Amino acid sequence: MCGIVGYIGQKQATPFLIEGLTKLEYRGYDSAGIAVYDGENIRVEKSVGRLSALTDKIAQDEPKGSLGIGHTRWATHGRPSDLNAHPHSDCTGDFVVVHNGIIENYLPLKEELIANGHIFHSETDTEVVAHLLESLYDGDFEAAVRAVLSKVEGSYSLVFMSKKHPDMLICAKRENPLVVGLGDKENFIASDIPAIIGRTRRTYILGDGEIAIVRADGVTITNKKGEPIAKKVFTVNWNAEAAEKGGYEHFMLKEIHEQPKAVKDTMRERIKKDGSEIQLNELNWNTKFLSSFNKIYIVACGTAYHAGLVGKFYIEKLSRMLVEVDVASEFRYRNPIVDKNTLVIVVSQSGETSDTLAALKESKRLGAKTLALTNVVGSSIAREADYVLYTWAGPEIAVASTKAYTTQLILFFMLALYMAEIKNTLQPSRIKELITLLKRIPAQISETLTDVEPIKTFAKRYGFNEDVFYIGRSLDYDVALEGSLKLKEVSYIHAEAYSAGELKHGTLALIVEGVPVIALATQKSVYEKTLSNIKEVKARDAVVIGIAAEGDEELSKYVDHVMYVPETDELLIPLLTVVPLQLLAYYAAITRGCDVDKPRNLAKSVTVE
Numbered sequence: 273m274c275g276i277v278g279y280i281g282q283k284q285a286t287p288f289l290i291e292g293l294t295k296l297e298y299r300g301y302d303s304a305g306i307a308v309y310d311g312e313n314i315r316v317e318k319s320v321g322r323l324s325a326l327t328d329k330i331a332q333d334e335p336k337g338s339l340g341i342g343h344t345r346w347a348t349h350g351r352p353s354d355l356n357a358h359p360h361s362d363c364t365g366d367f368v369v370v371h372n373g374i375i376e377n378y379l380p381l382k383e384e385l386i387a388n389g390h391i392f393h394s395e396t397d398t399e400v401v402a403h404l405l406e407s408l409y410d411g412d413f414e415a416a417v418r419a420v421l422s423k424v425e426g427s428y429s430l431v432f433m434s435k436k437h438p439d440m441l442i443c444a445k446r447e448n449p450l451v452v453g454l455g456d457k458e459n460f461i462a463s464d465i466p467a468i469i470g471r472t473r474r475t476y477i478l479g480d481g482e483i484a485i486v487r488a489d490g491v492t493i494t495n496k497k498g499e500p501i502a503k504k505v506f507t508v509n510w511n512a513e514a515a516e517k518g519g520y521e522h523f524m525l526k527e528i529h530e531q532p533k534a535v536k537d538t539m540r541e542r543i544k545k546d547g548s549e550i551q552l553n554e555l556n557w558n559t560k561f562l563s564s565f566n567k568i569y570i571v572a573c574g575t576a577y578h579a580g581l582v583g584k585f586y587i588e589k590l591s592r593m594l595v596e597v598d599v600a601s602e603f604r605y606r607n608p609i610v611d612k613n614t615l616v617i618v619v620s621q622s623g624e625t626s627d628t629l630a631a632l633k634e635s636k637r638l639g640a641k642t643l644a645l646t647n648v649v650g651s652s653i654a655r656e657a658d659y660v661l662y663t664w665a666g667p668e669i670a671v672a673s674t675k676a677y678t679t680q681l682i683l684f685f686m687l688a689l690y691m692a693e694i695k696n697t698l699q700p701s702r703i704k705e706l707i708t709l710l711k712r713i714p715a716q717i718s719e720t721l722t723d724v725e726p727i728k729t730f731a732k733r734y735g736f737n738e739d740v741f742y743i744g745r746s747l748d749y750d751v752a753l754e755g756s757l758k759l760k761e762v763s764y765i766h767a768e769a770y771s772a773g774e775l776k777h778g779t780l781a782l783i784v785e786g787v788p789v790i791a792l793a794t795q796k797s798v799y800e801k802t803l804s805n806i807k808e809v810k811a812r813d814a815v816v817i818g819i820a821a822e823g824d825e826e827l828s829k830y831v832d833h834v835m836y837v838p839e840t841d842e843l844l845i846p847l848l849t850v851v852p853l854q855l856l857a858y859y860a861a862i863t864r865g866c867d868v869d870k871p872r873n874l875a876k877s878v879t880v881e
C-alpha cells in the first residue's frame with residue numbers, strides 16, 4: 273500500500289504534491305518522492321524516511337513547474353532507500369512513473385529489458401514499468417501506456433508522465449484505488465480522496481481496467497479497448513478526517529473491511545499458477561534444511577501470539593513437525609531449550625515489538641535459525657531474522673490488530689503447506705484441494721462483511737454487560753482467544769476465552785443467568801463435544817451466541833442466536849469466524865462510547881519492555 277498523487281494545471285505542482293502526500297502518509301511512510309516537469313526536463317527528488325525528509329531536502333529549492341507526480345512508499349520489492357523510492361525513470365529520464373501495488377511478472381520483464389541494454393537503478397518491481405514504456409514508445413504516449421499495461425501482471429494503480437507529452441498525465445488501475453479530482457483548469461490524481469479534498473470535491477473514481485488521460489482542461493476516461501466511457505462525477509461530502517478513513521468512522525472498521533484485499537495480497541505470487549503448489553521463493557528451503565530441526569518455536573505477543581497458536585496447529589497437522597508457542601516476554605526469561613536444531617518463528621505486525629525482537633536476538637545467540645513473519649519491510653525484526661515472510665497487509669493504523677491477524681494466518685497456512693510439500697506429508701491432491709479453498713477465502717471474508725446488522729444488534733443488547741465468555745475447542749478456541757482480546761482492548765468489557773472442555777474444571781462457576789457466552793462450533797472433529805459444552809452453559813441460563821458454518825442445522829437448537837459464516841475446510845474457517853468477533857468488539861466499543869482507534873493505556877507498537 274503506497275500513496276500516489278499527480279497534478280496538471282496552471283499552478284505550481286509541488287505544493288499540491290506535498291500536500292497530497294501528507295494526507296496519504298497513512299498509506300506508507302518509508303520513503304517519498306516527487307517528479308516535476310520544469311518546461312525542459314523532469315526533475316526527480318526523493319528521500320528515504322518520512323515525508324518530512326523530502327520536504328527538508330527541497331525546502332531551499334522547490335522543483336518548479338505545473339506538471340508533476342509524487343509517491344509515499346510502503347516498501348514491497350526492495351528495502352526502503354533513496355534509490356528504491358518512487359518516482360522511477362527510464363534510461364533517458366523522459367518517462368517517469370509512480371506505482372502502488374505489485375507487478376508480479378517483473379523479474380522476467382526485467383531480465384528481458386536488461387538483455388536489451390536497459391540499466392536499472394533500483395530493486396523495485398516498478399522500475400520495469402518505466403523501462404517498458406521507453407522500449408514500447410514510438411511517438412504515441414497513450415498507445416505505449418496501453419502496450420505496457422498489456423504486458424504487466426499483478427495489481428497496480430499507476431501514473432505515467434513524459435517530458436515528450438507535457439500536456440497530459442495518464443493513469444490506470446487494477447485492484448488498487450485511484451481517483452481523479454476535477455478542478456478549474458487543473459486536475460488532480462490520487463490514490464485516495466484525502467489527498468484531493470482540499471482542492472476539489474468533484475471526482476472520478478476509476479474502475480479496474482480504466483485508463484484516464486488527464487489534461488489541464490479535461491479528463492478522458494477509456495475502457496480496456498480504448499473506447500471513451502461516460503463516467504459519473506462522484507461528489508465527495510466526507511470531511512477530511514472521514515476521507516482519511518475511506519469514509520469509515522474508524523481505522524479499525526476500515527481495516528476490518530480491508531481484509532479481503534489484504535489476504536489476497538498475502539497470497540499474491542505465492543501460489544503456483546495451476547494451483548498445485550505453494551511457492552515461497554523467499555525461503556527456498558529443502559528436505560535437508562527442514563530435517564535439521566527437531567522443534568519449532570513460535571514466539572510473539574498479543575494478537576500475533578494468537579496467530580501463532582493457529583500456526584502451531586497448521587504446521588503440526590500439515591507438515592508434522594513439533595511446534596511450541598510462547599509469548600515473547602516469557603520465552604526470553606525462561607532459558608528456553610533452543611539450539612542449532614531449533615527453528616524459531618517470530619511473528620510481529622510492526623516488526624518492532626521489543627519483547628519479540630529480544631526473543632529473536634536471544635534465539636540467534638543460542639544458535640537457532642530464525643524466520644520472521646511481519647508486515648513492515650525493513651523493520652528491526654525483518655532485518656534481524658535469517659528469513660522473512662511479509663504479510664503485505666498494508667499499514668495497520670488502529671491499535672486493535674485485525675487485518676494483520678488474518679494475513680498472519682494466511683501466511684502460516686501457506687508456510688505449513690509449503691513445508692508439507694517439501695516433507696511429503698500430504699497427498700498432492702489434498703494440497704491442491706486446500707489451495708483451491710484458500711483462494712476462495714477473500715471472497716468469503718467479503719461475504720461475512722455484507723450483513724453487519726445482526727452484529728450491531730448483539731452489540732447494543734449485550735454491550736453493557738460486564739463479563740463475556742468465549743468458548744470453543746481446537747482451532748475455535750484459538751479464535752476465541754483473539755475474539756476476547758479484541759473485545760477487552762476496544763470496549764473494556766471483561767472478556768475471557770476458555771477451551772470449552774475446561775469449563776467444568778472451574779470457570780463454570782462463573783456462568784450464571786444472563787451471562788453472554790460466545791460459542792464457536794465449527795470444528796467437525798470435536799463438534800459433538802463442543803455441543804455438550806454449550807449445553808452445560810445453557811443449563812446455567814447463559815445467553816449463548818453461537819458461531820457456525822453455513823449448513824449447520826444443529827447448533828440453532830441449543831443456543832439463543834447463531835451467526836453463520838461461509839462453509840470451508842475446518843482448517844481455514846478461523847479466517848472467517850474471527851471477522852464477526854472483530855465486528856462485535858468494534859460495535860460493542862461504539863455502544864459504550866469508547867475511543868476505538870486509541871484504546872486507553874495501549875499503544876500500537878510496544879517498543880518498551
Ligand code: M6R
Nearest residue numbers: 574575576620621622625672673
Ligand atoms: O506489532 P506486533 O504484532 O508485534 O504487536 C503485538 C501486540 O502488541 C499486538 O498484537 C497487540 O496485542 C494488539 N493491540 C492487539 O490488537
